[in-house]
Amino acid sequence: MDTSVDTTSTINYEYLISDLCDPTGVNDFSRQVLPPLYYMIFIVSVVGNGVVLFIMYKFEKLSTVTNIFLINLVVSNVVFTFTLPFQAVYHSDEWIFGEALCKLVNSAYYLGFYSSILFLTLMTFDRYLAVVHCVVSSKRRRGCYAVLLSAIVWCISLVASLELFIHFTVEEDQISGLTCKDSSEGRWKVFGLYKQFVFFFIFPLAVFVYCYARIIVRVISTRIVGKHRTVRLVFVIVLMFFACWSPYNIILLINENKDKKDCDDSLDYALRITSNIARLYFCINPIFFTFLGKKFQNHVRRLLEDKVSCLKQYNSYSGSSRSLA
Structure with missing residues (x-):
């Protein structure tokens, strides 16, 4: 009888140890830093992706394989980006949008995330075919090929994000108030982590x-x-993607395998920092498309010259000066 009492006391003690971890510092950090960061990423990403789409519509042939993949990549970035204002409001206080939007916003977040990864992978493989197997690929790289592969990517991403739609739910927390969180446990939680x-x-x-x-x-x-x-x-685009997403995935794995009784909140800070470095990728991406690509630079120059007449005269003068030199 004494032994059973001691065991119960030990179990309760371990439960209390895990429950004594104070998230106040991490919550305060999130409340002060994350909302303005999310709004900044949202604005820059919408403007940047909007510029890319506008330039493609105005100057590019949209039916080429590369441009079909690029349009889908931009759309996946926009899908992800439009979840950020909800996250900004959530981190400034609590989740106020209800159960349905909790599921929709988080599944849309991962839909944009997963599809962006797959479209980058697809663009890399398409470049490989165009350069390494240019003779064979020139006969097969048609618009219908790109549309079919894009549809497959969206279907895979939708199925992968469906798990989040099922498991995310609104719960009441004594410290944080209403929270929108992943309620999956055990095998589902491990499966979701390693799937990603x-x-x-x-x-x-x-x-x-x-x-x-x-x-x-x-x-x-x-x-x-x-x-x-x-x-x-x-x-450069793909390299930046992995530079932004690698730290987050590594910290996520470390955090999942740490001792749950460990109250060291350094991993919580690391998760928030690395996840937001990853989010920055979605506003950096269109900037690379616009300013690193020579063709896009020429399109932007032509667009600015059409809107600002003195700029066209300046470029003409600079071009003639360089030719005389």
Whole structure:
């Protein structure tokens, strides 16, 4: 009898240890830093992606394989971006939008996240085909090919994000008030974590490394001058993606496997910081498209010259001066 009492006391003590962790510091950090950061990312991302779409509509042929993938990538970024104002309001106080929007906002967040990863992977593989297998791929890389693959990407992303729609729910917390959180436990929680890590991080990384290794070898061996700029642009975009998302995935795995009785909140701070570094990618992405691509630079220049007449005269004068020199 005495032994059973001691065991119960131990169990209660362990429960209290895990329950004594004070999230006040992390919550205060989130309340002060995250809402203005989310609003900034939202504005920059909407403007940046809007500029990319407008320039493509005005100057580009939208039915090419590359542009179909690019349009879908921008759309996936926008889907993700429009969840940020909800997150900003949530982190400034509590979740006030109800159960339905809790599920929709978080599933849309991951729908944009997953589809963006897959479209980047698809664009990388498409560049690999265009450079390494240019003769064969020129016959097969048609608009219908791009539309079909884009539809498959959206279907996979929708199915992957459906789990979040099912498990996210609104709960009452004594400290934080109404929270919108993932209620999955046990195997579902582990499955969701490793699904994201393996299929949306490791797999794209493997495709990325293989394709660009082959592309670099091909470009160096054949000295293809015209392909360098396109290859460099996509390479930088994909590299930035993994630079932004790698720390978050690593911290997520460490946090999931830590001792639940450990009240050290450094991992909580790291999760919030790395997840927001990852979110920054979605506003950096269109900036790279616009300012690193030579073709996009020319389109922006033409657009500005059409709107500002003195700029056109200045560019003409600069061009004639360079030619005389």
